[in-house]
Amino acid sequence: MKVILPVAGKGTRLRPHTHTKAKSLVHVAGKTVLEHIISRLEPLPVSEYLFITDENGQQVQNFMERKFPHLKCRYFVQQQRLGPAHAVALAAPAIEDGDDLLVVFNDTIFVADLTKIPQLCTDADGLIYSKEVEDYQRFGVNVVRDGRIVDMVEKPDKPISRLAQVGLYYLKDGRGFMKVIEQTITAGDTVKGEYYLPAVFMRMIAAGQTLRAPEIEAWLDCGKPETLLETNRFLLQGRHHNHGVVENSVLIEPVHIEQGAIIKNSIIGPNVSVAAGSRIDKSVISDSIINAENHVTNMILDQSLLGDVVTLVGSPRRMNIGDHSIIEMDQ
Incomplete structure (x- = not known):
């Protein structure tokens, strides 16, 4: 398994705390957000961590070399802000035949048993981890029928689904996933000039692939000062x-x-x-x-x-x- 960690982005909602540091290096409950995430991934058989960085990438690299020197890491710089799917696509040169992928966005600390991935994905091509929320209007949600995702709706007006996507994705065929991202980018399938992963997943579903939406136990947002304090309270319990x-x-x-x-x-x-x-x-x-x-x-x-x-x-x-x-x- 290879893990893609898109850690680029200005972290504008956390300013001024992200004026001089990468948002993944902001502290909560005694550790950086990135350290919380990596510690949750270490039980998995990860062969390489692939970081998508920006101008603060050296900070992230220095942190990983100091805190997790035993982990194999590679770094790719996102020069243009063209969206999450574009960021993930930058890791394509590192994906080989037979690689499965876990994509983890760093605004969120999750609580979930990822060792169950093989069991959850026996008859599926991928997992879009989700969490049921009340304020579904703020998120992209998965519409599930008979255990399979059949649609994805961005910030729905009506409660078509309350299963919000949490920024944690597993793909059984890494190379195949990268090809679908490439198709999406080639087709110019953007929202306000940026490429997003739901368009990629909908192409996979249209092609007959099966995606499931397992729920995580807890979704701890670290994107704003007030939610960072909420996460601090949760983790200190x-x-x-x-x-x-x-x-x-x-x-x-x-x-x-x-x-x-x-x-x-x-x-x-x-x-x-x-x-x-x-x-x-x-x-x-x-x-x-x-x-x-x-x-x-x-x-x-x-x-x-x-x-x-x-x-x-x-x-x-x-x-x-x-x-x-x-x-x-x-x-």
């Missing part, structure tokens, strides 16, 4: 890891404090992850992600996301307040 230095402080589970972080005179948690090199003093922080090398002093933070090398200093208040007082402080 049942975990309480303190590898840093904590002095005269209270930790309210769950929290994840990396080795090299220092917490003093503070209340941290619940649902807080603190990266290495950060120093927090005289502060109260909940439901937040604190990245590397931050200095936070005299602050009260909730539902906050701090990038790398941030200095945040507040000021303590001294008060002498009599009976029956009402104090409201907006700032």
Whole structure:
């Protein structure tokens, strides 16, 4: 099996956190998004990881060489922003006869047992992993009949289906899949000038191939600050890891404090992850992600996301307040 990981893209919904780094290297629950994804793929018999990158590709390569030096990786640069199907097509030179493919887009951390792929795909040509959602109008959805996908609808007005595509795809015949992408691009089958995978899958279905839509257990979106914090809460459930230095402080589970972080005179948690090199003093922080090398002093933070090398200093208040007082402080 070969895995294609399209990690190009500006990550505009996560700005300013993606101004200086690839969106796949944003942290959540003590790891980068990319590390969460790779760790979920390691039980599979993957022979090579194929990354589709942009100008931040060297960051991704450096991370993989440092964190997963044992994995075989190859990198392809997407020079033109022509859509997801175009990005996947760039890996075609690495796909050989007999290769099966797993395509994983990096806006999403998934919870699913991928070791069941052979069992799920015994009588199918591919799997379009899905998740039933209430707000189906926001997604491309699979229309399933008798266990097979018969149609795909982008952002439907009516609940024709609630099975949203989650950006995780398995194709039994990798070379054949690449040929269908090539046909789609040659035909100029675009949406607003970009090539998308549903057009490719519909060509496969029209040719008589069978695609199924197994549901994943959890779909953890990392594409926006608010959903990144939701994912942080989910991943920290049942975990309480303190590898840093904590002095005269209270930790309210769950929290994840990396080795090299220092917490003093503070209340941290619940649902807080603190990266290495950060120093927090005289502060109260909940439901937040604190990245590397931050200095936070005299602050009260909730539902906050701090990038790398941030200095945040507040000021303590001294008060002498009599009976029956009402104090409201907006700032």
